[in-house]
Amino acid sequence: MDNIDKRNRLAENVFDYRITKENYVFISWEGKWIKTLKGQEAEKTVNKIHAAATDLEVQLILAKATGNFKRGNEKSPTSKK
16 A cells, blocks of 8 residues: 555545435545546445445545546645635
8 A cells, every 4th residue: 555655645535425325426536526436337436435444445446436646746726816
């Protein structure tokens, strides 16, 4: 796990998810919706989340589900003045 999250970003719990009764999974990053999963992809993700032992594992599952969140160029939301 150390090799995957070198900057320890996932420990900050930047990803959040919500599962609807239609079995859609809405994934957000720092409060901003970024991806919706449905069908088999949603089922697999939900099963992995329920099987995860720690919050860090859940964060990694969500990061992998979103796709392009491994590049290191993600920026924190900033307020414009």
